[in-house]
């Protein structure tokens with residue numbers, strides 16, 4: 001693997017007739033033969049396919065939603081695409097807004113009037129009831145003040161959306177784990193657009209309303225967002241970090257015929273990321289994406305609810321970290337005053 005990598009590197013060097021007369025960084029090779037010398041960031045780096053530990057969390061799904069583990073060059077072990085509570089029965093499933101395998105409401109109003117109040121999650125007994133509407137590509141887990149409020153019914157595809165209700169006192173913190181799922185575990189890719197190693201994208205939009213149906217929070221750049229798993233990385237010299245911003249804007253996202261040797265970057269989640277008192281003030285603000293970028297116009301679980309998600313008075317924007325293609329596990333949060 002290492003020899004092959006060096007040969008490929010040299011071929012590209014020789015074919016480059018520029019005046020790039022560099023003396024090349026020292027090549028650092030660890031015990032697994034992964035070359036990490038070009039990488040200067042804070043992540044743990046893995047290379048190649050993860051070991052599948054769960055074949056498929058959701059066999060009824062269109063795509064296989066597996067879970068894997070992979071060992072990084074520093075010997076740390078990571079769960080990909082993310083450690084989730086999908087099989088934990090103490091973490092409630094969010095009720096359906098539109099689920100092709102469950103209930104598909106024709107409108108938000110219909111879903112709201114059909115809502116079973118036994119599904120209201122109580123955070124504060126004396127609080128007010130808040131309703132949330134969520135569409136996520138592909139998977140979310142929602143906490144309010146550290147209390148699990150709802151997880152996504154379909155980890156990968158088809159696309160679906162949810163409605164949640166909870167009782168809470170203001171101020172309160174919305175915190176979500178978001179996962180852009182992958183078929184090639186550890187490689188951040190799926191079979192799509194004619195490629196076996198297509199890097200799919202993420203994106204999440206949410207609206208929270210009070211009992212009078214006034215919006216009290218919509219996703220936007222005032223939210224915080226941080227990535228914890230980024231893949232595929234083809235060239236370890238492309239990621240950059242500036243403070244807490246983990247950027248891969250210099251990295252190539254094109255599909256390849258063979259993505260098996262690509263890298264992934266892993267960062268440890270703070271243990272208390274979901275809690276009300278978790279301090280994310282130094283995190284980057286969320287990056288917003290248009291409906292066109294996320295491509296939702298062909299997804300009824302979104303388009304049937306544009307009165308909620310695209311309310312001209314209070315438009316909710318898709319959010320993610322800085323790279324909606326390469327960042328695959330993202331934590332977002334927002335405090336409602």
Ligand SMILES: [Ca+2]
Pocket residue numbers: 136137138139140152153154155156158159160
């Ligand atoms: Ca989903």
Ligand SMILES: [Ca+2]
Pocket residue numbers: 137138180181200201202
């Ligand atoms: Ca996706």
Ligand SMILES: [Ca+2]
Pocket residue numbers: 309310311315316317318
């Ligand atoms: Ca919108």
Ligand SMILES: [Ca+2]
Pocket residue numbers: 180188199200201202231324325326327328
């Ligand atoms: Ca992705």
